[in-house]
């Protein structure tokens with residue numbers, strides 16, 4: 246999973262009600278060791294901060310799965326749904342839960 250952390254995502258001035266470092270720590274701890282969580286620079290969809298991208302496994306990618314982008318990931322409930330979906334296999338493997346589907350955003354340029 247890629248977690249955007251740059252000018253807007255992870256910025257306490259933009260979203261002061263969320264402890265952004267704690268969010269990143271929770272995601273990293275919840276997905277380790279099977280899944281890697283990495284920080285990225287701005288992914289160019291700042292209006293959707295906090296942005297996260299779930300990447301398909303190599304096998305799923307070979308089967309045609311593509312990364313799924315999520316925006317406004319600002320609540321523990323969405324985080325929990327994301328973690329659960331990634332643990333279940335993520336793109337191309339597990340169906341996206343309906344509530345999580347509401348947080349999907351188009352990848353830039355699509």
Ligand code: FES
Pocket residue numbers: 249250251252253254286287288289290291292294296
């Ligand atoms: S800082 Fe995350 S999209 Fe710009």
